[in-house]
Structures are given as C-alpha cells and as structure tokens.
Amino acid sequence: MPKITYITSDNKVHNIDVDNGLTVMEGAVQNDIPGIDADCGGGMACATCHVYVKEDWLNKLPKKEDGEEDMLDMAFEPKQNSRLSCQLIVSEELDGLEVSIPTKQG
C-alpha cells in the first residue's frame, strides 16, 4: 500500500498507508490528520484541502485539471507547489509522496 507523508503545520510528520484509488485528501481525513478541511467533500468547489507538494514530486503528479488553479486563487497563501489534495489520486506511483499542510485553510 502506498505511503503518503503528511507534514502538519506544527511540523509533525505523519506517515500514512493510503489505499490505492483514494485521494490524498481522503487519506488525511480518514486518518484524522488535522488541517485538511475538505469542506466541499472533494468536488473542487472549495480550496480547503490545499497542500504544498514537496518540490521533487511536482512534475511526477498528474497535471492540474481546468478549475484547480482557479480554486487555488482562493486558497490561503498559495505557492507554486500548491495543489488541491482532493485532485491527487493515490497509486503505487505516488508511494512516498510528501505534502505539507498550510497553517490554516480559512
């Protein structure tokens, strides 16, 4: 099972096994990782599952679909390595992915 590393804003490192097919957002929510609100439930209709992806992973991830960048305009402190974690589907290729959670979503 792929391992995803979530780093919360207090710098705590959470290594979590996430089932293939779940999103990085769902992996966080189901394992009570604080800081991912996912208000809209994964519909790319809010920006509260915003994460920063570790730089060396940026190009290995699926490209942003239309609309993700628009939602990121509304995220808290978006950066170049910002993604919506609801749009990242976990697979073997994502094993070892590291994401950091912003200090807040709102």
Place this chain on the structure above:
Amino acid sequence: MIKIDALIIGAGPTGLFTAHQLKLIGLSCEVVDNLDKIGGQCIELYPDKPIYDIPAVPECTGEELTNNLIKQLEPFDINFHLNERVDEVKSQNDNWFVKTSNDKTFLTPNVIIAGGVGSFEPRKFSPKECEKFENKSIFYSIKDKKIFEGKKITIFGGGDSALDWAVELSKKSKVNLVHRRDEFRGAQSTVNKMNELVKSGKINLFTKYQLINANGSDQVQSIDIKHDDGEIINIKTDYVLGFFGLIMQLGPIANWGLNIDKKTISVDTEKFETNQKGIYAIGDICSYPGKLKLILSGFHEGALAARACFKLARPNEKYRFEFTTTSSNLLKRLGKKD
C-alpha cells in the same frame, strides 16, 4: 418578534425544499441566509456548472436548480431574510429564541439548520498586520465607491469581482491590480477590458505577486508585495481591496450546544434532530452513519425534519400523511384547487 412554526437557517437547495415541505403540510416558516441571494453553494460556488445527479433532472446548473426550487415555492409566500446571519439561538420556555446579525428576533419551536458548511465569509489577507486596517483602509467588499475617488487603490484577485472593480475604479482613481499568476479566471470580456486599461496606463498590473505586508499606523500608507522569484516591492497606496472569493465558516453555530464533529452536526436519521430538542440539521452540515453529501440527500432529510416539526408546532393535532396527487388539502395549499 416573529412567531413561526419553524425557522430555516440557510437558503440553499436543502433549505428551499424544506420550506416547501413545511408549507405543504400547513406549517409557517421563514428563511435566514447570510448571503445576499438565494441558492447557497449552488449559486455561490457553481452557478454555471452542470449537475447530473438530481433525480429526474438529467442536467441542470446550480443557478437553474435554484431557480426551479424558487419556482416550486411560488404557491407559498415565504419570507427570506437575506444578508443576515443567525447569531444566537437560545431556549425560551418550550421555544427557541433566535436573533440575527441585524437584530431581528424569532420565537419558534423548531429551528432547522440547513447551513451547508457554515456561512460564507470573505477570504481575507493572511499577513497579521492586515487585521488592524480592516474596514478602514482594507476592504473585502465595497459599499460606497465614492470614498475611493482620487485615491490610490490596490486590488488583489483574479476573478470577476477583482476585475470588475479594477475597471470601474480606474475611471476615477489610480488603480494597481495584483494577482498571484498570469491567468485570470474572470470573464474574457472583462479581462480584455482590463488589458486595454493596462495598455493605456489606467491600471498598473502586477502578476505573480502576493501581499506580504501592510504598513501604516492608523491607515495603510504602503504595502509590500512579493514576486514568485522572491523580489519584494513596496507600493504606496491609500486603500487595499481583496477579492479572493468566499470561504465557509461554521461561525456562531458552534456556540449553540450542539454535538459538532469536524464541522458537521450529529443527527438521528428519523427526524434529523440534533442533541437539542427542536433543532434539526439537514443537508451538508449534518452527519450520521452513511451520510452522503448530495443534494438529493438534503431533500430527503428536509422532508423528514419537516414532519418532525409538525409534532412540536401542533402538539394537539395528528399529522396525516397525504399525496399531492390526491389530497384536496395539499392541492388547496398549492393553489391548484379553491
């Protein structure tokens, strides 16, 4: 004080259909919403996006769904209190006393929370210093555009609000427009207009910049913005406007003594009642085993909560189940029969 059988908090699809159900079974109700328009997330987040999973409606946009629900409410005269947030809900004898941000008060045995994920509030600038300038030189909405005449204005954002105001205010003010990337998500025609104004020197455009600091004692005097590549520049400005869309905040709901977990309210699946008698939660804001955050679930939850309201609003009457196809009572209420 408004005395009614049920008060609905939230004018999204779930709240609207629940109003229909309450009126259909003969109860009075009114609706309060913090937004300035009816429709909730459907109208605020995806008015133009098609929805494909409303039963018997193969495809409709958030706006169309809202308009259809409003049309379905036409037979009933329902009072909407928009632009108002419910701030207080407290028990008073066998009723709930409810107070809004505009000091409107209600007394009702039933409060139905159909609040989505809370109330929409503008997303604010992140630097801490911005708070002290809020509503003095930093604004997230515009009430009186006259105060900006002849001033230096810096607008942040890339959507329609940011662009529309940049275009409008550039007529009488010096406008800087700052956005975190090169692409704008506003309507193409507005983007074109903005680009023309940039060319003719009416708008100063800064892309790939974000706000990092606001300087000044009482009023903002200048701001620092930082480019993606690290360069920081200082801009003199009298006013700063941020248009980053709206975010949902649970807000005062958290203070009403309800069982809340991860921004949702626990309910039973018979009445969709919370741990407080006569307070119900339906739609995206409620949680129970198997909860699906779908609009259709909200409709079901609202229909059942409405029947539960009947018991508290009419303790001496027995609720009788009826179909709209055959019941002359219901047809009368719907205005289909004299």
